[in-house]
Amino acid sequence: MSAPRLTTRPPDVIHALCLAGLSAGLGWSAWSGSYTQLATPRTLPFLILASLLVGCLAVLSASGRLNITSRRLKSTLVAVVIPMLAVVIPLHSAGAGSGFDEYAGGRAIAITTTNGEGLHGLDKAHRRITISDDEFADWYETIDHNPSSYAGYTVTVTGFVSRDDVSDASGSASSAEFMFSRQFMSCCILDMTPIGFTSSWDSTASLKNHQWITATGTLTERQIGRSGHRHQGMVLAITSVASAQAPTGYFYQP
Numbered sequence: 080m081s082a083p084r085l086t087t088r089p090p091d092v093i094h095a096l097c098l099a100g101l102s103a104g105l106g107w108s109a110w111s112g113s114y115t116q117l118a119t120p121r122t123l124p125f126l127i128l129a130s131l132l133v134g135c136l137a138v139l140s141a142s143g144r145l146n147i148t149s150r151r152l153k154s155t156l157v158a159v160v161i162p163m164l165a166v167v168i169p170l171h172s173a174g175a176g177s178g179f180d181e182y183a184g185g186r187a188i189a190i191t192t193t194n195g196e197g198l199h200g201l202d203k204a205h206r207r208i209t210i211s212d213d214e215f216a217d218w219y220e221t222i223d224h225n226p227s228s229y230a231g232y233t234v235t236v237t238g239f240v241s242r243d244d245v246s247d248a249s250g251s252a253s254s255a256e257f258m259f260s261r262q263f264m265s266c267c268i269l270d271m272t273p274i275g276f277t278s279s280w281d282s283t284a285s286l287k288n289h290q291w292i293t294a295t296g297t298l299t300e301r302q303i304g305r306s307g308h309r310h311q312g313m314v315l316a317i318t319s320v321a322s323a324q325a326p327t328g329y330f331y332q333p
Contacts, residue, residue: 094151198214199214222276237294240258261328279317
C-alpha cells in the first residue's frame with residue numbers, strides 16, 4: 080500500500096514564506112553583525128542554529144508535511160513576523176546620539192583582563208593612567224580587582240554621569256558622588272546596565288545625569304556602598320572635568 084501523496088496548499092506556502100523570511104532575517108543579522116544591537120556576541124552560535132532550524136521548518140512547510148491550517152497560519156503570522164521585523168529593522172533608525180546608540184551603538188567590546196595585562200596608558204613613573212575608550216571596562220575591572228596597587232594614581236577617562244546606586248554613609252544619595260560609567264550587557268539589551276568608577280567631585284550638581292565628560296582625578300580607597308552594605312572600595316576623586324563626545328560601544332564578558 081503506497082503512502083498518501085502530500086499536497087501543498089496556500090496556507091502551507093504562506094507559512095513557508097514567513098519562516099523563510101525569518102530564517103533569512105536571522106541569518107542576515109548574524110552575517111552583518113547587527114544582532115549585537117540586541118544581544119552580546121556570545122549569542123551568535125544560537126542565532127545561527129535558530130536560522131538553520133527555522134529554515135528546515137520552512138522547507139517542511141513548503142512540502143506540505145506540516146499540514147498548516149488557516150487557523151494555525153494566523154497565529155504563526157503573529158509569532159514569526161514580529162521577531163523578523165525585530166532582527167531586520169535597525170534600532171538606530173531613530174537617530175544617533177539618543178537612546179541606545181547614545182551609550183552603545185550596537186558595538187560590542189569584550190572584557191579581556193582583570194590584571195592589566197596588555198592594557199595601554201599606564202605611566203608607572205608618574206603614577207598616571209590614561210584610559211582609552213575601548214579599554215574602559217578592562218581598566219575598571221583591573222583597578223576593582225587590585226585596588227591597593229592603583230591607590231594614589233591619577234586617572235584620565237571618558238564616561239557618562241550616572242547617579243543610580245551611589246550612596247553616602249547614611250544610605251542616601253551623596254550630592255558630591257556619582258557613578259562614572261559606560262554600558263555593560265550581560266546577555267541582551269534588556270539587561271544593559273552602567274558599570275564604572277564611584278566618583279566624587281565638589282561641583283557634581285552642575286553635571287546632568289547621562290552627560291558625557293572626560294575627567295581627571297585621583298584614585299582613593301575608602302568606604303563605599305549603601306548603608307548596611309558598606310565595603311572598602313576605590314573612589315575617583317575628580318579634579319577637572321571637560322565635556323566629551325559619546326564614544327560608541329558597550330562591554331560584555333565573553
